[in-house]
Amino acid sequence: MSDEGSTSVIAVCGKGGVGKTVISAMLTRLLAEDSSRKILAIDADPAIGLSSALGIEIHRTVDDIRNDLIRRYREGEKSDRDALIKQLDYDLFELIRERNNLAFLAIGRPETDGCYCQVNSLLKDIIRDIAFNFDFVVIDAEAGIEQVNRRVMALVTHLFLVSDISAKARNVAATIEKVARQAIAFKDAMVLFNRIRAGDESGLIKDNSLPRVIGFIPEDDIIREFDREGKCLFDLPESPGLAALRKAVDPLWPLTGGKD
Numbered sequence: 001m002s003d004e005g006s007t008s009v010i011a012v013c014g015k016g017g018v019g020k021t022v023i024s025a026m027l028t029r030l031l032a033e034d035s036s037r038k039i040l041a042i043d044a045d046p047a048i049g050l051s052s053a054l055g056i057e058i059h060r061t062v063d064d065i066r067n068d069l070i071r072r073y074r075e076g077e078k079s080d081r082d083a084l085i086k087q088l089d090y091d092l093f094e095l096i097r098e099r100n101n102l103a104f105l106a107i108g109r110p111e112t113d114g115c116y117c118q119v120n121s122l123l124k125d126i127i128r129d130i131a132f133n134f135d136f137v138v139i140d141a142e143a144g145i146e147q148v149n150r151r152v153m154a155l156v157t158h159l160f161l162v163s164d165i166s167a168k169a170r171n172v173a174a175t176i177e178k179v180a181r182q183a184i185a186f187k188d189a190m191v192l193f194n195r196i197r198a199g200d201e202s203g204l205i206k207d208n209s210l211p212r213v214i215g216f217i218p219e220d221d222i223i224r225e226f227d228r229e230g231k232c233l234f235d236l237p238e239s240p241g242l243a244a245l246r247k248a249v250d251p252l253w254p255l256t257g258g259k260d
Helices: 021-030 064-072 080-097 117-131 149-155 167-183 221-229 242-250
Strands: 007-011 039-043 098-100 101-104 136-140 158-163 190-196 213-218
Touching: 007 149, 007 167, 021 039, 021 098, 021 136, 021 158, 021 221, 021 242, 039 117, 064 080, 064 117, 080 101, 080 117, 098 158, 117 149, 136 149, 158 167, 167 190, 221 242
Parallel strands: 007 136, 007 158, 039 101, 039 136, 158 190, 190 213
Antiparallel strands: 098 101
16 A cells, blocks of 8 residues: 555646547556556546546446535535545445456546535545545546646646647646645646647757656657547557656666566
């Protein structure tokens, strides 16, 4: 079992359309190749695309639980704090889908307006407690900067910014890093450029508005096919894109290449 100090919580962020869900899934796959590691993947994007990319079927989300509790509050049902914690603990652990050394949790889309601070605070605390039972947590964050202040982002130790070559995507990545520095106490921020063609790297690495660049993922027809057809990226064969991500990540969190 991990503790708060030893768990790496990696938030994969970026502009919509840069491929962060695919990167999240491939990063999860690479980290999970070492069977001694316990990995938690959190889908914090309301589109819930990470589940299909990981080949995991879900039926309920954290916000389904939240909305159900709020509905019960509105209908006059009362619970003391201990009873509420016990119920939330049970409901959240029921949500977690597991496969070998990988666990998965989907946040979902909130549908109920209002603060409901007790429910939101308890959910944040319980998700934190769950996360620190794992060695690595990979969060596929909502597109843009909106989620920087939300409950799962408060856990983050590493900000993993995905961008393409466009100025807009680079500006979003730089803004996310700036806002995150004011909102959360992460240890490190890094940029990964995705869908890059040969010759593009030299210009991108000179962008001083961004944190350090750790790698360039090339255009990859195999990854494109898997993404287009909704195939599980755990079944992805070795490809130029996967090899480039492995090379970028290995200095940060040494990988086994599938060998324990």
